[in-house]
Amino acid sequence: MSLPKTLAEDVARNLVMVARLIDEDPEQAYAYSRIALRLASRVAAVREAAGFAAYATQKYAEALAEFRAAKRMTGSVELWPVMADCERGLGRPERAMAMAGEPEVQKLDKAGQVEMRLVAAGARRDMGQIDAAIVTLQSSELASNAVHPWTPRLRYAYADALLAAGREDEAREWFAKALEADKDGSTDASDRLAELDGVEFVDALGHDGESAEAGAGSGADVEADVEADVEADVEADDADEDGPAKA
Numbered sequence: 419m420s421l422p423k424t425l426a427e428d429v430a431r432n433l434v435m436v437a438r439l440i441d442e443d444p445e446q447a448y449a450y451s452r453i454a455l456r457l458a459s460r461v462a463a464v465r466e467a468a469g470f471a472a473y474a475t476q477k478y479a480e481a482l483a484e485f486r487a488a489k490r491m492t493g494s495v496e497l498w499p500v501m502a503d504c505e506r507g508l509g510r511p512e513r514a515m516a517m518a519g520e521p522e523v524q525k526l527d528k529a530g531q532v533e534m535r536l537v538a539a540g541a542r543r544d545m546g547q548i549d550a551a552i553v554t555l556q557s558s559e560l561a562s563n564a565v566h567p568w569t570p571r572l573r574y575a576y577a578d579a580l581l582a583a584g585r586e587d588e589a590r591e592w593f594a595k596a597l598e599a600d601k602d603g604s605t606d607a608s609d610r611l612a613e614l615d616g617v618e619f620v621d622a623l624g625h626d627g628e629s630a631e632a633g634a635g636s637g638a639d640v641e642a643d644v645e646a647d648v649e650a651d652v653e654a655d656d657a658d659e660d661g662p663a664k665a
Contacts, residue, residue, distance in 0.1 A: 444474035462491035478507035495522040499533040511544035532568045570600035
């Protein structure tokens with residue numbers, strides 16, 4: 419709203435493309451974010467979008483700079499967890515842990531606090547403190563039977579930490595709980611469960627999309643069919659050439 423109408427529309431188009439592409443083609447989303455940034459670097463939403471696009475392409479230093487700029491412009495602490503995760507991406511888990519203890523965390527909503535807990539647990543694992551990571555994830559949110567958007571990821575992270583600690587039976591239980599809450603398939607909990615159970619998925623189709631049984635011994639038949647089609651096409655062309663001209 420702070421931009422002239424035409425410029426605002428150009429910036430908005432680029433931001434829309436960032437949102438559309440950031441999951442399936444993050445590099446292209448990043449390119450659109452750079453265009454928006456050149457057009458309107460003083461708009462907080464643009465800096466935030468540029469930060470997420472850089473984050474998606476693992477440009478953590480750049481993402482952190484953009485998130486800090488957006489935070490200065492808005493005064494909001496909403497981006498605090500992803501800023502801490504950028505510190506992890508830069509190989510500074512101890513800095514992420516320090517951010518987990520800052521007053522900003524108390525200003526986050528419930529989803530933000532859970533996200534910060536996930537980042538802190540990840541930082542603990544980065545430092546080789548697996549037992550501390552498990553304790554970090556233990557919370558009233560983890561124990562609750564209520565399902566929220568962040569529930570699958572929280573349960574999954576806890577299961578993964580348990581597995582890393584060698585507590586396989588407990589890990590299996592929590593992967594199952596993650597799968598139960600994961601209606602949108604945001605995690606690969608089903609694959610992890612199958613792996614723990616020793617289940618292997620075999621592709622029943624051959625390389626050409628047909629089953630191995632259907633394809634076995636059929637090569638000669640397929641070749642004959644192709645030759646017959648070619649001969650039919652040749653005969654049709656000859657008939658066209660010998661027949662009357664078409665209008």
